[in-house]
Amino acid sequence: MTTKQIEVSILGQPYRLACSPETEAALLEAVARVDSEMTKIRTHSSVRGQDRIAVMAALSLASELLKLQESIRHGEAFPAEEIRRTMRQMNEQLNAVIEQHGMQ
Incomplete structure (x- = not known):
């Protein structure tokens, strides 16, 4: 499996990530989702500091995932x-x- 490096930006910070060509599209979609969530938190809350914004975004995304998993378990x-x-x-x-x- 070949690996490539891609450059992305999350909340204005550059990151270099490794991925396979097959997973690049999904990774870019995930980056966009994380960036969007972090931007929303920075814009609409009093949370400051990238580490705190990242934790709040992670909690928000994890909460969404858990709700979706619960819906799947209940057939919704x-x-x-x-x-x-x-x-x-x-x-x-x-x-x-x-x-x-x-x-x-």
């Missing part, structure tokens, strides 16, 4: 891959019924 939200798998199974079942009744 479904991960995309589970939806795709269910759709494939439904299509296979429909095709089987269509073939069984000679409707093709």
Whole structure:
């Protein structure tokens, strides 16, 4: 697996990150999400200092993740891959019924 270096900026600070070409898009999306959350906290709160802003952003993002995981456990939200798998199974079942009744 090849690794590449990318330059990003979070809250105006440059960072050099290593990633594989396959994960670069996801990493850039994560960087954008973290930068957005930190910018929001800096703009809309009295929290000062990048370390404190980073901790508050981490707590906010972790809280979002925990809420999503809880929703998934209670059947209120479904991960995309589970939806795709269910759709494939439904299509296979429909095709089987269509073939069984000679409707093709």
